[in-house]
Amino acid sequence: MSLELRGITKTFGALVANDSIDLKVETGEIHAILGENGAGKSTLMNIVYGLVAPDSGEILVDGVVKKISEPSDALASGIGMVHQHFMLVPVFTVAENIVLGHEKTGFAGRLDLNEARERIKKVSDQFNFDVNPDDLIEGLPVGVQQRVEIIRALIYDAKVLILDEPTAVLTPQETDDLLKIMQELKAQGTSIIFITHKLREVKAVADRITIIRRGKVVGNASPSASQSELASLMVGREVELAPDRGAHDVGAEVLVVKDLSILDITGRALVNKVSFSVRAGEVLAIAGVQGNGQSEVARAMVNLEEHVKGSITLNGEEIVGKSVRESLHAGIAFVPESRELDGLIGSMSIAENLILDLHDLAPYAKGIQLFPNVVLDEAAKRRDEFDIRLQNVTDPISSLSGGNKQKVVLARELSRPVKLLVASQPTRGLDVGSIEFVHKRILEERDAGRAVLLFSTELDEVLALADRIAVMYRGEILSIVPSGVSAQELGLLMAGVVHA
Amino acid sequence: MKALSAAQRRRRRSLYVMAALAVLSTLVFGLLQKSGQVVTYGFVLDKEWVLVQQWVINSRTASLLFGLVAVAASGVAFLQFRAGKTIGIASAVGAAGIMMSFLSWAAAGKFIPFTGLLQGALLLSVPLIFGSMAGVLSERSGVVNIAIEGQLLAGAFVSGVVASLTHSTFWGLIVAPFAGCLISTLLAVFAINFAIDQIILGFVLNVLVYGITDFLYKKLLIPYQATWNSGPTLAAIKIPILWKIPLLGPILFDQSIIVYLMYGVVFLISFSLFKTKWGLRTRAVGEHPTAADSVGIKVNRLRFMNVMIAGMVAGLGGAYFTVGGVGAFNKEMTAGKGFIALAALIFGRWTPWGAVSAALLFGFADNLQSVLGIIGTPIPSEFMLMVPYLVTVVAVTGFVGRVRAPAADGTPYKRGESH
Numbered sequence: 001m002s003l004e005l006r007g008i009t010k011t012f013g014a015l016v017a018n019d020s021i022d023l024k025v026e027t028g029e030i031h032a033i034l035g036e037n038g039a040g041k042s043t044l045m046n047i048v049y050g051l052v053a054p055d056s057g058e059i060l061v062d063g064v065v066k067k068i069s070e071p072s073d074a075l076a077s078g079i080g081m082v083h084q085h086f087m088l089v090p091v092f093t094v095a096e097n098i099v100l101g102h103e104k105t106g107f108a109g110r111l112d113l114n115e116a117r118e119r120i121k122k123v124s125d126q127f128n129f130d131v132n133p134d135d136l137i138e139g140l141p142v143g144v145q146q147r148v149e150i151i152r153a154l155i156y157d158a159k160v161l162i163l164d165e166p167t168a169v170l171t172p173q174e175t176d177d178l179l180k181i182m183q184e185l186k187a188q189g190t191s192i193i194f195i196t197h198k199l200r201e202v203k204a205v206a207d208r209i210t211i212i213r214r215g216k217v218v219g220n221a222s223p224s225a226s227q228s229e230l231a232s233l234m235v236g237r238e239v240e241l242a243p244d245r246g247a248h249d250v251g252a253e254v255l256v257v258k259d260l261s262i263l264d265i266t267g268r269a270l271v272n273k274v275s276f277s278v279r280a281g282e283v284l285a286i287a288g289v290q291g292n293g294q295s296e297v298a299r300a301m302v303n304l305e306e307h308v309k310g311s312i313t314l315n316g317e318e319i320v321g322k323s324v325r326e327s328l329h330a331g332i333a334f335v336p337e338s339r340e341l342d343g344l345i346g347s348m349s350i351a352e353n354l355i356l357d358l359h360d361l362a363p364y365a366k367g368i369q370l371f372p373n374v375v376l377d378e379a380a381k382r383r384d385e386f387d388i389r390l391q392n393v394t395d396p397i398s399s400l401s402g403g404n405k406q407k408v409v410l411a412r413e414l415s416r417p418v419k420l421l422v423a424s425q426p427t428r429g430l431d432v433g434s435i436e437f438v439h440k441r442i443l444e445e446r447d448a449g450r451a452v453l454l455f456s457t458e459l460d461e462v463l464a465l466a467d468r469i470a471v472m473y474r475g476e477i478l479s480i481v482p483s484g485v486s487a488q489e490l491g492l493l494m495a496g497v498v499h500a
Numbered sequence: 501m502k503a504l505s506a507a508q509r510r511r512r513r514s515l516y517v518m519a520a521l522a523v524l525s526t527l528v529f530g531l532l533q534k535s536g537q538v539v540t541y542g543f544v545l546d547k548e549w550v551l552v553q554q555w556v557i558n559s560r561t562a563s564l565l566f567g568l569v570a571v572a573a574s575g576v577a578f579l580q581f582r583a584g585k586t587i588g589i590a591s592a593v594g595a596a597g598i599m600m601s602f603l604s605w606a607a608a609g610k611f612i613p614f615t616g617l618l619q620g621a622l623l624l625s626v627p628l629i630f631g632s633m634a635g636v637l638s639e640r641s642g643v644v645n646i647a648i649e650g651q652l653l654a655g656a657f658v659s660g661v662v663a664s665l666t667h668s669t670f671w672g673l674i675v676a677p678f679a680g681c682l683i684s685t686l687l688a689v690f691a692i693n694f695a696i697d698q699i700i701l702g703f704v705l706n707v708l709v710y711g712i713t714d715f716l717y718k719k720l721l722i723p724y725q726a727t728w729n730s731g732p733t734l735a736a737i738k739i740p741i742l743w744k745i746p747l748l749g750p751i752l753f754d755q756s757i758i759v760y761l762m763y764g765v766v767f768l769i770s771f772s773l774f775k776t777k778w779g780l781r782t783r784a785v786g787e788h789p790t791a792a793d794s795v796g797i798k799v800n801r802l803r804f805m806n807v808m809i810a811g812m813v814a815g816l817g818g819a820y821f822t823v824g825g826v827g828a829f830n831k832e833m834t835a836g837k838g839f840i841a842l843a844a845l846i847f848g849r850w851t852p853w854g855a856v857s858a859a860l861l862f863g864f865a866d867n868l869q870s871v872l873g874i875i876g877t878p879i880p881s882e883f884m885l886m887v888p889y890l891v892t893v894v895a896v897t898g899f900v901g902r903v904r905a906p907a908a909d910g911t912p913y914k915r916g917e918s919h
Binding site for chain 1: 509772775776777778779780781783784787788790791792793794795796797907915
């Protein structure tokens with residue numbers, strides 16, 4: 001089945017999310033749509049799936065114009081979608097999720113799940129999915145949940161399958177499995193629209209590539225194009241994919257973590273006896289798939305975790321047991337995993353967010369009095385230093401883009417006297433330009449002789465920045481390897497496979 | 501012993517509390533009690549088949565006996581807990597033992613109509629059960645329903661007035677659901693279509709119904725009482741044969757039509773919520789509305805419909821106060837029952853049978869208080885009046901622990917705004 005989009009336009013207020021987009025997906029091809037965060041890929045796919053109504057344009061299925069104003073219209077036309085945020089009810093079983101919206105009922109309106117169970121088993125066996133229809137979704141690993149979504153699309157006879165950033169949540173191994181599944185689906189005649197910003201994956205599976213930038217189709221490419229060609233098409237200028245890492249001197253140990261254990265409220269160990277150290281002028285990356293204890297270790301560095309055993313010393317001074325404020329003032333800069341939730345206060349101004357850490361100290365305050373003008377001056381200074389693109393420093397922080405919000409966090413954290421920078425997923429959800437800036441800034445800190453502790457789930461980021469890499473798996477550090485390690489080897493470690 | 505999950509440790513803590521209470525009641529009500537008085541339990545209310553007419557026992561012996569039963573039951577429950585089995589029956593026996601030990605002490609030298617105590621308990625739980633069923637319907641689909649109180653009161657007022665005007669309990673019953681539905685429709689419109697904060701909205705609706713009914717009561721129902729506020733009441737209907745079952749018969753099968761309707765509502769809701777297409781969709785929109793939308797379910801339409809049905813259920817429950825009870829409407833006569841229904845809903849973990857059990861417990865505490873108040877006990881009556889509320893607070897905070905509400909409860913759904 002082929003799918004064609006003609007002149008799709010969608011605006012949200014002043015923002016043109018899609019600007020007369022034309023796209024044709026042929027039968028049985030994997031068509032990658034490549035674009036940065038915010039380029040308009042997801043909006044486009046939500047239009048195809050009937051979740052968003054376009055301002056203008058039409059959708060043709062096998063050359064016939066279809067009106068798709070509801071997800072049910074899309075399903076009826078043979079269009080299925082695997083969403084970036086899974087559309088599965090966590091407290092339901094696999095079978096319940098799959099029948100939802102298409103329920104079969106028996107006597108007295110009683111639900112009948114048997115037919116669904118059979119079909120799930122059939123599809124699961126066909127692709128070696130290993131999915132049990134009666135398992136609860138919330139107990140399944142993310143990769144399996146994704147397969148449930150694929151099964152659902154197949155059971156409802158999807159001939160065109162949209163995969164929206166499907167690898168964002170997967171381990172490298174799960175990603176490879178998914179790429180294989182995509183090839184198999186293609187071999188059986190399913191067309192696949194593969195939305196992503198990951199160049200490597202595009203090159204691995206795509207038959208054709210359409211690049212979208214700022215809501216417009218800016219070009220097509222074949223998978224034989226080089227990564228840097230694709231990246232510059234995506235961003236619109238030359239991009240340094242790997243930041244330049246100059247030679248540098250490594251100094252004394254700044255941070256020493258010994259036998260660090262972190263428990264949750266039920267007493268279960270989330271992190272189990274982890275030990276590592278970071279020297280001045282060195283980047284230690286802690287890599288791992290989301291949810292293996294890295295977030296907790298990062299938070300423990302500034303005492304945001306409650307049930308902590310072991311020791312963390314900064315230049316010989318014990319950190320465990322101090323308050324968050326004392327830890328920060330001991331010389332730790334902390335870039336939290338979620339800017340919006342933990343890094344910034346959304347309703348407060350940019351200037352106020354910039355001095356959150358020092359708001360009660362001179363020169364910003366004296367006693368109970370705050371000096372707003374000093375705050376504004378300082379904000380303007382930092383705006384220039386960190387190249388924060390903004391209208392006015394008194395605007396609310398929520399008016400900024402993700403990249404600029406992250407610059408605000410960095411500007412605040414790096415304006416104190418700092419010995420150690422702890423950065424947790426510092427480029428998550430940022431566009432390529434902002435990623436470049438953050439990476440450069442992290443390496444500048446390293447070159448200035450600071451210790452850097454980087455937490456990242458992105459293989460490419462880890463390999464680009466780290467001097468040494470510690471891999472965390474199920475709350476433990478499996479191994480600490482030098483930066484020369486191959487991506488494949490690192491991927492295996494992240495999946496818990498240790499070579500002798 | 502293996503590491504325990506949070507839920508297991510909570511259960512263990514409740515077990516310790518129960519064991520301590522069992523030992524305490526054996527000591528205080530049993531050993532420390534002066535001997536010499538008897539307590540009489542009556543088991544026959546009417547002309548049902550008689551198994552035991554009444555039971556006369558030395559109250560100290562009875563307290564001691566029931567206390568020891570509770571201690572034993574706590575022990576059994578603990579052994580079952582260690583073996584990883586369910587502890588439901590043993591803990592129920594334990595709780596009943598503690599309660600009976602207390603009762604035998606409090607009613608020393610008195611007569612307790614035991615069947616009557618339970619029958620009254622069921623009657624007092626009727627509005628709680630209707631109210632909590634309204635809560636299940638609404639909150640399972642993702643709309644917080646603080647306005648149960650208002651829906652009950654509206655049902656009570658309208659059914660009382662209509663029954664009085666038409667001289668017919670039938671018409672009183674028919675209109676009650678629509679009165680509740682009117683209030684819940686307001687809730688639905690503002691909560692779903694205009695995404696107003698549902699807690700504040702529910703509260704405002706309660707105040708609105710209090711205000712309107714107070715006003716009409718003062719200006720219409722008092723001055724023209726003969727026409728407007730002297731409605732007939734429903735008579736009890738004995739279900740043939742069933743009502744003759746000893747103990748259970750008079751409690752369950754000698755009630756007014758509204759109680760039988762309640763049985764139907766409870767069975768229907770608990771079946772539908774877990775076994776039907778409607779139930780699956782209702783739970784889906786309450787847990788993950790975006791997912792429901794993505795498979796073609798009209799989230800807000802389903803929520804709207806469920807909130808309206810919830811109002812009808814609560815409205816019918818409101819009729820219990822007037823046509824199901826005293827006939828005449830009285831100012832603010834629901835007296836916070838809607839909020840206790842809400843507590844029963846939470847205590848029952850948003851499940852129909854859980855809510856029914858909690859409502860029965862609250863109803864029992866309420867009736868125990870009034871029965872003990874009537875026969876006169878060593879405990880001050882002011883304290884006895886606090887019992888139902890105390891039970892509510894203890895139950896909701898101490899024994900429920902952290903319960904999981906439907907994930908999207910209270911969150912308005914608008915396409916494209918949430919994940």
